[in-house]
Amino acid sequence: MSENNRLFIAQHEDKWFGVIVDEEDRLVASAFSDNREKLGKHFAHLSRNTKPVEKDHWLAKEMIRVYNGKEPSRKIEIDFRNVSSFQQNVYQVLQGIPTGKVTTYGSIAKAIGSGPRAVGTAVASNPYSPFIPCHRVIPADMSIGNYSMNGKPSIEGCEVKRELLEREGVVLHGDKIDASSLWKPKA
DNA sequence: TAGCAGATACCTT
DNA sequence: AAGGTATCTGCTA
Numbered sequence: 001m002s003e004n005n006r007l008f009i010a011q012h013e014d015k016w017f018g019v020i021v022d023e024e025d026r027l028v029a030s031a032f033s034d035n036r037e038k039l040g041k042h043f044a045h046l047s048r049n050t051k052p053v054e055k056d057h058w059l060a061k062e063m064i065r066v067y068n069g070k071e072p073s074r075k076i077e078i079d080f081r082n083v084s085s086f087q088q089n090v091y092q093v094l095q096g097i098p099t100g101k102v103t104t105y106g107s108i109a110k111a112i113g114s115g116p117r118a119v120g121t122a123v124a125s126n127p128y129s130p131f132i133p134c135h136r137v138i139p140a141d142m143s144i145g146n147y148s149m150n151g152k153p154s155i156e157g158c159e160v161k162r163e164l165l166e167r168e169g170v171v172l173h174g175d176k177i178d179a180s181s182l183w184k185p186k187a
Numbered sequence: 188t189a190g191c192a193g194a195t196a197c198c199t200t
Numbered sequence: 201a202a203g204g205t206a207t208c209t210g211c212t213a
Contacts, residue, residue: 086198105207115196116207122198124206139207146206153206 005050007043009036010060017067018043019059020050026079029127030063038150045151046127066130069167071099076131083127086114090122093185097136100169101183104140111185124148135164142177 004023009016016036020028020043029046033039043050062072080088089112097103105116105123112119119137124146126134138145146153147161162172171178 084198109196109207114198117195117205118197118207120206121204134206137206140209148206157206 003051006057007050007053008055008057008060009039009053010056010064011036012064012067015067017060017063019057019063020046021057021059022079024077024079025059026077027059027128027131028079028082030059030131031127031129032063032067033150034156035150042151063130067164069099069164069169072131078128078131086118087122087125089114090119091126091128091132094123094126094132094134094137096185097133097183099133101181102136102138102165102170102177103183103185104138106140107184108137111187124153130164135161138177142179142182143175144177 005020005028007018007020009018011017015032015034016039017030017032018039019030022028029043031039031042031046033042059076062074062076066072080091083091090108093103093108093111105119108123109116109119123134123137126132129135135147144158144162144165147157148154149157149160165177166172170181
């Protein structure tokens with residue numbers, strides 16, 4: 001079923017970036033890490049039957065572009081076949097968050113008629129980072145909140161989340177995000 | 188205004 | 201049917 005998927009890994013500065021694409025160049029999964037071995041394990045866990053790394057892929061370049069705080073230079077098609085419909089609902093809202101803005105778990109929950117903690121689990125298991133911008137979701141107290149880079153939340157993850165937001169132009173005062181950077185999904 | 192229960196809602200297996 | 205949660209709110213001081 002996913003035997004024609006291909007995995008690509010690229011290096012940029014101190015990070016490794018990986019994408020899995022399907023036969024139509026749709027995004028099946030993406031992730032980045034400060035550790036290549038951990039990134040490889042992450043993908044092994046995420047998807048079997050993926051062919052080994054081939055030549056460079058344009059989606060890997062787009063990923064680095066987004067990592068640097070810019071918008072993609074072309075449209076990214078996403079293969080949602082192996083996530084739940086609840087996750088799809090959440091990710092659809094995430095895709096609407098403008099670059100340089102953030103929203104909260106609670107307001108996403110309100111928009112899709114769910115609960116904030118359930119939204120948290122869906123956001124935490126986002127397999128399309130950073131194209132689906134889970135780094136733009138924060139707690140209601142306007143702090144940075146949590147972020148995971150190698151599968152689980154970590155201090156380093158939070159630091160990366162902060163850097164991503166700063167590069168996009170999100171305004172921070174100390175460890176709080178300025179209200180001017182808040183965006184709310186339409187109910 | 189920061190810290191901390193307790194409560195809620197709901198997804199996943 | 202139980203277990204887990206990258207939350208929220210209101211109460212304290």
